[in-house]
Amino acid sequence: MSAASEFGSIGPLLPDAMRLMIRDEVDSTNDEVRRLAAIGYGDGTVVIADRQTAGRGRRGAAWVCPPGESLAFSVLVRPAEPKALWPRLALAAGLAVAEALEIHGVSAGIKWPNDVWVEGKKICGVLVEAGGDFAIIGIGVNVNVAGFPEDLVATATSLLLETGEAASRSDVLAEVLRRLDLRRHQIGADFSRLVDAVRNRCVLTGKHIRLLAADGPREGFCEGIGSGGELLVSRDGVVERILQADEVRILD
Ligand code: BTN
Numbered sequence: 001m002s003a004a005s006e007f008g009s010i011g012p013l014l015p016d017a018m019r020l021m022i023r024d025e026v027d028s029t030n031d032e033v034r035r036l037a038a039i040g041y042g043d044g045t046v047v048i049a050d051r052q053t054a055g056r057g058r059r060g061a062a063w064v065c066p067p068g069e070s071l072a073f074s075v076l077v078r079p080a081e082p083k084a085l086w087p088r089l090a091l092a093a094g095l096a097v098a099e100a101l102e103i104h105g106v107s108a109g110i111k112w113p114n115d116v117w118v119e120g121k122k123i124c125g126v127l128v129e130a131g132g133d134f135a136i137i138g139i140g141v142n143v144n145v146a147g148f149p150e151d152l153v154a155t156a157t158s159l160l161l162e163t164g165e166a167a168s169r170s171d172v173l174a175e176v177l178r179r180l181d182l183r184r185h186q187i188g189a190d191f192s193r194l195v196d197a198v199r200n201r202c203v204l205t206g207k208h209i210r211l212l213a214a215d216g217p218r219e220g221f222c223e224g225i226g227s228g229g230e231l232l233v234s235r236d237g238v239v240e241r242i243l244q245a246d247e248v249r250i251l252d
Pocket of ligand 1: 030031074127140
């Protein structure tokens with residue numbers, strides 16, 4: 001089935017502010033959205049592609065999704081909120097995906113800051129990139145992936161593997177976009193609502209963790225998420241607020 005026939009009918013199910021552009025193949029949906037932003041496309045433009053030839057994850061890693069099985073899409077946002085708050089879009093996106101997946105029968109947690117986890121394995125990754133006056137929210141969701149390569153099998157999962165049933169990719173996409181349309185507007189004045197919902201799903205809270213912060217590695221006990229969306233990590237009685245980190249790992 002072509003991407004156009006699979007996703008072409010969901011327009012009426014999407015929030016009014018969103019416009020879906022369907023591609024069979026692109027380099028990266030984030031790059032396609034960046035090109036559209038540069039020629040004036042507006043807030044709410046969504047690009048979904050069945051195949052990405054240069055899909056990427058965080059820290060320059062490749063993001064590979066089997067055509068026809070996963071979702072790879074990006075949303076152009078031109079936030080009203082100050083740029084300093086845009087990193088919060090990653091929390092909004094992860095939360096939107098977790099909420100959408102729950103409707104499809106799994107219990108989804110958030111591995112701060114960007115991943116969605118089901119049963120201790122990653123089911124979705126989020127890559128937020130900023131342009132001059134816009135941001136791109138790139139989302140990859142493992143929907144009907146039947147198996148992963150050996151190096152990922154212990155850490156990755158899909159909706160199909162968790163529920164035993166294939167899901168409609170277009171239904172999952174529509175639900176994520178509906179949730180995202182709500183959550184992305186909570187990065188400013190309503191941020192406490194967003195943070196509360198993320199806290200309820202944070203899989204790191206109460207765990208010993210190790211991470212790589214901007215200025216070096218940290219190890220400690222995760223106390224939860226602070227009011228600004230930062231990770232609270234305690235060690236020797238001192239709580240540190242981590243604003244950004246990579247390679248977050250649970251140690252026990
Ligand atoms: C990560 O977990 O490292 C983030 C993965 C983000 C992948 C998505 S797929 C759609 C969009 N286009 C890309 O090239 N990357 C994001």
